[in-house]
Amino acid sequence: MAEQYLRPTNPNFPTVHKRIRNDKRAYPHFKDCIGALDGTHIRVSVSPDEQVRYIGKTGIPTQNVLAVCDFDMRFTYVAAGQPGSYHDTSVLYHAFEVDEDHFPHPPEGKYYVVDAGYPNRPGYLAPYKGERYHLPEWHRGMEPNSPKEKFNRVHSSVRNIIERTFGLWKMKWQILYKMPKYTMHTQKKIVAATMVLHNFIREHSSGDVDFANFDRDPNFVPTIPDRYNKYAVSPHASDDSTTEASFLTMDGFRDRIATSLSLAWN
Numbered sequence: 001m002a003e004q005y006l007r008p009t010n011p012n013f014p015t016v017h018k019r020i021r022n023d024k025r026a027y028p029h030f031k032d033c034i035g036a037l038d039g040t041h042i043r044v045s046v047s048p049d050e051q052v053r054y055i056g057k058t059g060i061p062t063q064n065v066l067a068v069c070d071f072d073m074r075f076t077y078v079a080a081g082q083p084g085s086y087h088d089t090s091v092l093y094h095a096f097e098v099d100e101d102h103f104p105h106p107p108e109g110k111y112y113v114v115d116a117g118y119p120n121r122p123g124y125l126a127p128y129k130g131e132r133y134h135l136p137e138w139h140r141g142m143e144p145n146s147p148k149e150k151f152n153r154v155h156s157s158v159r160n161i162i163e164r165t166f167g168l169w170k171m172k173w174q175i176l177y178k179m180p181k182y183t184m185h186t187q188k189k190i191v192a193a194t195m196v197l198h199n200f201i202r203e204h205s206s207g208d209v210d211f212a213n214f215d216r217d218p219n220f221v222p223t224i225p226d227r228y229n230k231y232a233v234s235p236h237a238s239d240d241s242t243t244e245a246s247f248l249t250m251d252g253f254r255d256r257i258a259t260s261l262s263l264a265w266n
Helices: 046-055 088-098 135-140 147-172 185-203 209-216 226-231 249-263
Strands: 032-041 062-070 075-081 111-113
Touching: 032 088, 046 147, 062 088, 062 147, 062 185, 075 088, 075 185, 111 147, 135 147, 147 209, 147 249
Parallel strands: 032 111
Antiparallel strands: 032 062, 062 075
């Protein structure tokens, strides 16, 4: 089922998604954005001898799961199983290498939005570093003033689709909070299988309550039973900035978006 469901609906992305088209801040500046890419940490059950390599920023053994989603909250790619100690950029480059024939690179002229944990490179548009970025920072403070701040404000709003998709996925499949002691190979397959089921429900169950809540309210926050709270991994476990150099061509592209977006701001 993964071959059928964990993939873009149309790999050419011929139209602008309504999520962008109907956003007066994002459109037309982000018209070529086709989704978001990010990593999230899922607990693993491994022997004490294996734990060290799986313990990263979270302080607990996890796998760093890389995923891509579209604006319909569908997962279009997943790479599971990399140790939690690995930086997001390392996980991405590993996925490029091992899934060379299958990785859903954006078509020419299109891109995913990514956070500061990834370099700004063709097909992967990152925010400006050193500027306010995350949505709570805007909700608490002043409105953005500079072109860079305005770009980051809209970029964060657009990229929020993957945070919400991860949140709904984890809310539905609570096995992800307390992974049984299966082999690592099986634990990786559980991640992929639950994403397949997530997509299956999205495509074939229009009356699903959880998806309906997310569709109705862009600020809807998923909740999990109290008994699982102690197993939850921080959603910001992957937020370290990358030291990888950006591509000058993509930096220029970002600057042009920031300028046009700032001129249209009202």
